[in-house]
Amino acid sequence: MSEFTAEKTLDAKGLKCPMPVVKTSKEVKNISVGGVLEILATDPGSMADITAWTKSTGNELLKAEKDGDVFKFYVRRVK
Amino acid sequence: MSEETRRCSIVVFSGDMDKVFAAFIIGTTAAAMGMETTMFFTFWGLKAIQKGTPTGNGFFGKMMGVMNRGGIDRIGPSKFNFGGIGRWMFKKMMADQNVTSLPELLQMAIDMDVKLLACLMSMDVMEISRDDLIDEVEDVVGAATFIAAAEGAEINLFI
Numbered sequence: 214m215s216e217f218t219a220e221k222t223l224d225a226k227g228l229k230c231p232m233p234v235v236k237t238s239k240e241v242k243n244i245s246v247g248g249v250l251e252i253l254a255t256d257p258g259s260m261a262d263i264t265a266w267t268k269s270t271g272n273e274l275l276k277a278e279k280d281g282d283v284f285k286f287y288v289r290r291v292k
Numbered sequence: 293m294s295e296e297t298r299r300c301s302i303v304v305f306s307g308d309m310d311k312v313f314a315a316f317i318i319g320t321t322a323a324a325m326g327m328e329t330t331m332f333f334t335f336w337g338l339k340a341i342q343k344g345t346p347t348g349n350g351f352f353g354k355m356m357g358v359m360n361r362g363g364i365d366r367i368g369p370s371k372f373n374f375g376g377i378g379r380w381m382f383k384k385m386m387a388d389q390n391v392t393s394l395p396e397l398l399q400m401a402i403d404m405d406v407k408l409l410a411c412l413m414s415m416d417v418m419e420i421s422r423d424d425l426i427d428e429v430e431d432v433v434g435a436a437t438f439i440a441a442a443e444g445a446e447i448n449l450f451i
Contacts, residue, residue: 227390228390228392229389229390229391229392230317231317231320231321231324231392232392234321234324234325235320235321235323235324235400235404237324238323238324238325238326238404239324239404265325266324266325269325269326270325270326
């Protein structure tokens with residue numbers, strides 16, 4: 214498990230561009246400000262894309278890691 | 293989200309499945325990145341936001357409405373269409389790769405408040421009425437309205 218307690222987990226496994234980012238943008242609105250969203254994806258492009266999304270939207274990427282075939286992201290909702 | 297409103301505007305001129313696909317991928321992603329996104333559909337691009345009902349008043353308009361019927365699910369790719377076989381092939385290849393379909397992308401754009409605008413002048417030329425377009429089209433406008441929406445946008449694309 215992770216050192217971050219996720220308020221919600223978004224399962225974006227199997228989804229291709231741009232769905233992991235699109236779903237993340239929707240799901241982040243369903244957690245509280247300051248809360249952490251866990252995102253699971255299998256699209257290798259999501260590593261760069263989720264990072265770009267956090268930069269562009271001002272949310273905080275706490276951690277991005279690869280666990281087997283799954284990419285895991287922990288994003289803190291900033292606003 | 294960022295402090296100031298960032299904007300993205302896309303002119304969708306093409307009615308080719310592949311190009312419209314690219315336009316919606318970029319449009320939905322821009323919306324996901326917190327940008328206020330406008331898509332302006334003109335000329336062949338109108339095909340993407342038509343209901344798919346027969347269009348046209350005069351002979352040429354009706355002929356065009358029959359030969360190039362609109363609807364997001366009916367448009368074909370710019371290459372390898374082969375009278376519709378290519379469209380079927382691409383749909384299958386995309387589905388096999390679990391890529392989001394064009395109708396789903398359109399619905400997503402609508403859900404994410406992407407502003408869909410239609411070009412009045414090209415609708416007149418092609419004899420397409422407001423009723424031929426999907427209800428979610430926010431407005432039927434001219435170039436100036438689009439320019440006003442595009443002005444100051446960080447991203448302006450013509451597809």
